[in-house]
Each structure stands twice: as C-alpha cells, then as structure tokens.
Amino acid sequence: MGKVSLVFFKEDCIGCHACEVACKQEHELDVGPRFIKVLERAPLYIPIYCHHCAKPPCKDACPVEAISRNEQGIVLIDEDLCIGCKACAEACPFGAMQFDDDKEVAVKCDLCIERLKNNEQPACSKACPTRCIHWGDMKKISKEIEGSLLQG
Numbered sequence: 018m019g020k021v022s023l024v025f026f027k028e029d030c031i032g033c034h035a036c037e038v039a040c041k042q043e044h045e046l047d048v049g050p051r052f053i054k055v056l057e058r059a060p061l062y063i064p065i066y067c068h069h070c071a072k073p074p075c076k077d078a079c080p081v082e083a084i085s086r087n088e089q090g091i092v093l094i095d096e097d098l099c100i101g102c103k104a105c106a107e108a109c110p111f112g113a114m115q116f117d118d119d120k121e122v123a124v125k126c127d128l129c130i131e132r133l134k135n136n137e138q139p140a141c142s143k144a145c146p147t148r149c150i151h152w153g154d155m156k157k158i159s160k161e162i163e164g165s166l167l168q169g
Contacts, residue, residue, distance in 0.1 A: 019089070019154055020088075020089055020090035020154065020155070021069075021089050021090060021091065021128060021133065021152060021153055021154065022069065022090070022152065022153070022154075022155050022158060023066065023067075023068070023069065023126070023128055023139065023142075023150070023151070023152045024150075024151045024152070024158050024162075025064040025066065025149055025150055025151075026149040026150075026151070026162075026165070027061065027062060027063060027064060027149070028149075029147045029148070029149035030055065030062040030064060030147065030149045031062070031146070031147055032055055032057055032062035033146060034055055035144040035145060035146060036053050036055065036064070036140075036141035036142075036144055036145055036150060037051060037053050037054065037055060037141075038144065039140040039141055039143065039144035040052045040053045040126070040140055040141050042140070043129060043132070043140035047119070049115075049116075049117070049118060050115035050116065050117050050124050051115060052066065052067070052113075052115065052124070052125060052126040053065070053066045053126065053141055054066075064150075065111060065112050065113060066111070066113055066126055066141075067092060067109075067111065067113040067114075067125050067126040067128075068111055068113070069086070069090055069091055069092045069126075069128065070092065071090070073086060073092045074108040074109060074110060075092065075105035075106075075108050075109050075114055075123075075125075076092065076105075077108065078104040078105050078107065078108035079099075079104060079105050080100070080102060080104060081098050081099070081100055082098065083095045083096075083098035083099040083100070083123075084105060084123075089133075091127060091128045091130055092125070093127055093130070094122070094123055094124065094125060094127075096120065096122045096124075099122040099123050101116070101121040101122050101123065103116060103123065105123050106123060113125055113126065128152065129141075138152060139152050
C-alpha cells in the first residue's frame with residue numbers, strides 16, 4: 018500500500034459520534050484524549066482529526082524528534098521519546114494533537130496502523146453509518162469523491 022490519507026465528507030456527517038466511540042474502543046482510550054472529535058455547530062458537524070500532513074508542523078515543533086512520518090505518510094508519535102512538552106499540540110493547526118495525562122505524553126490518531134497492516138479499515142471509517150469517512154490512496158479517495166458528486 019502506498020501513501021494513505023483520511024478524509025471526512027463533513028456534509029454527510031450526521032453527528033452520531035460513532036467514529037469517536039469506535040476510535041476510543043479501538044485505542045482503549047480513557048476519559049480525556051480523543052483522536053477524533055465531532056463538534057456540533059448546528060446545522061454543521063465539524064470533525065477534528067489528524068490530517069497526517071505532508072509537512073507536519075507537530076513534527077517540526079517537537080524538540081526531541083519524537084514525531085515521524087512513515088513511508089505510508091502516517092504521522093506517528095514515539096511515546097518513549099516524547100517529553101510531554103506539548104509543543105506539538107500548539108503547532109497543530111487542526112487541534113488534533115491530544116495529551117494523555119496519565120502517561121504524560123502527546124497522543125494522536127495513528128490511522129489505526131495495526132488494522133491497516135491486517136488489511137482492515139480504520140475503526141472510525143468502519144463505524145460511520147453514512148460512510149462520510151474515506152481513507153486510503155488519494156487517487157482512490159478522489160474517485161470516491163467524484164462518484165459521490167455524480168450521484169448528487
């Protein structure tokens with residue numbers, strides 16, 4: 018698999034928060050950090066999530082190089098290296114970086130990297146009843162967008 022992306026069609030989001038629940042279950046997250054958060058701004062639902070930026074500002078802000086981008090384009094945090102300074106959280110333009118108070122490290126979406134290794138879709142995408150969460154190769158996502166637009 019080449020580079021992967023995660024895209025939300027927020028116009029199709031119904032604000033059910035199934036993605037948030039699935040993500041928390043998949044990553045066994047306690048109260049506090051959320052890798053996906055859907056803001057309700059009636060009539061809009063705005064998903065907040067890691068965009069796995071091509072040039073991640075969080076990576077540039079990290080003073081100990083605990084953040085990297087793998088060959089698939091997934092931005093990852095090495096919790097063993099993280100010193101919990103939160104510089105990455107301040108640098109993220111999407112508000113996606115979270116902090117685990119118990120571990121005292123930065124945490125964020127890893128695009129369910131373990132699921133991807135098993136050819137499974139990210140938990141958020143699988144749980145979405147409206148299929149507004151797309152992932153994979155950008156060409157594949159572009160075709161899905163095109164198909165969606167043609168269907169009206």
